[in-house]
Amino acid sequence: EWGYTKRNGPFTWAKNYPTAAGIRQSPVDIDTALATSDSSLESKPLRWKYVPQNTRTIVNSGHGWRVDVDSEGSELVGGPLEGTYKLQQFHCHWGSSSDKGSEHTVDGQSYAAELHLVHWNSSKYADCGEAADYPDGLTVLGVLLKVGAKNPELQKVIDLIPSISHRGEKTEVKEAIDPAKMLPKTLSYWTYLGSLTVPPCNESVTWILFKEPVEVSEEQLAAFRSLRCYKRGEECPCDEVDGLLISNYRPTLPLGTRELRECGS
Numbered sequence: 001e002w003g004y005t006k007r008n009g010p011f012t013w014a015k016n017y018p019t020a021a022g023i024r025q026s027p028v029d030i031d032t033a034l035a036t037s038d039s040s041l042e043s044k045p046l047r048w049k050y051v052p053q054n055t056r057t058i059v060n061s062g063h064g065w066r067v068d069v070d071s072e073g074s075e076l077v078g079g080p081l082e083g084t085y086k087l088q089q090f091h092c093h094w095g096s097s098s099d100k101g102s103e104h105t106v107d108g109q110s111y112a113a114e115l116h117l118v119h120w121n122s123s124k125y126a127d128c129g130e131a132a133d134y135p136d137g138l139t140v141l142g143v144l145l146k147v148g149a150k151n152p153e154l155q156k157v158i159d160l161i162p163s164i165s166h167r168g169e170k171t172e173v174k175e176a177i178d179p180a181k182m183l184p185k186t187l188s189y190w191t192y193l194g195s196l197t198v199p200p201c202n203e204s205v206t207w208i209l210f211k212e213p214v215e216v217s218e219e220q221l222a223a224f225r226s227l228r229c230y231k232r233g234e235e236c237p238c239d240e241v242d243g244l245l246i247s248n249y250r251p252t253l254p255l256g257t258r259e260l261r262e263c264g265s
């Protein structure tokens with residue numbers, strides 16, 4: 001089973017998931033000097049609608065926490081997107097200390113963590129699983145997280161972590177979490193064509209990474225690291241410090257010949 005340790009981490013994934021060695025992989029370093037501003041992006045503002053009551057369950061996937069959402073009623077349109085995308089889930093990536101942990105980097109700079117809101121193209125595909133197999137199937141809104149004030153919306157996730165401490169555990173999200181409240185105030189972003197950052201690393205993601213980081217506290221990051229990567233009652237398979245999920249980010253891959261566009265300053 002893939003993971004983030006030396007034995008099963010990102011540099012081993014291509015063995016079982018050949019797409020991981022592709023040329024449209026994510027994450028990448030955002031070289032801001034390479035970004036081209038694009039009037040067509042400016043003319044179609046990104047617009048989203050989420051239904052907080054539709055955030056259903058939170059699960060420990062073994063690779064982190066994930067909040068699964070009932071896609072009905074949600075929508076994301078505009079910017080680089082054609083058609084309508086629906087929210088499927090959101091999750092986070094972090095590091096063993098807050099000097100690293102984001103998946104995308106900006107001019108070589110890592111952030112403490114990165115939040116991903118995963119959407120699928122409901123104009124063309126029946127569900128997320130199908131959409132994940134097509135180059136225009138998915139869109140992920142990425143939010144860089146930096147250490148600062150406690151994040152009240154993310155605190156609703158943190159409060160549920162003790163009940164999903166081991167892999168496979170899940171629980172109902174009783175207090176609605178509003179994804180819109182986890183987005184930054186200014187909506188400037190970079191966008192490029194990439195992939196899932198975890199196996200099977202499908203090259204089916206239009207990435208939209210907001211420029212403005214959002215704050216999260218050290219204590220909240222510490223709570224993320226308290227998740228375990230193994231099932232309750234089983235011994236720890238990974239050689240991670242007693243199976244704690246202290247780090248779950250993929251290092252950056254080359255942008256190659258892909259275009260990097262930006263919208264807003």
Ligand SMILES: NS(=O)(=O)c1ccc(NC(=O)NCCCCO)cc1
Pocket residue numbers: 116118128129130132140195196197198200202205
């Ligand atoms: N880290 S990430 O790139 O935001 C990401 C997004 C979706 C998924 N998985 C996903 O959408 N699964 C549904 C279909 C998977 C296809 O096998 C995993 C990682």
Ligand SMILES: [Zn+2]
Pocket residue numbers: 091092093116197
């Ligand atoms: Zn992710």
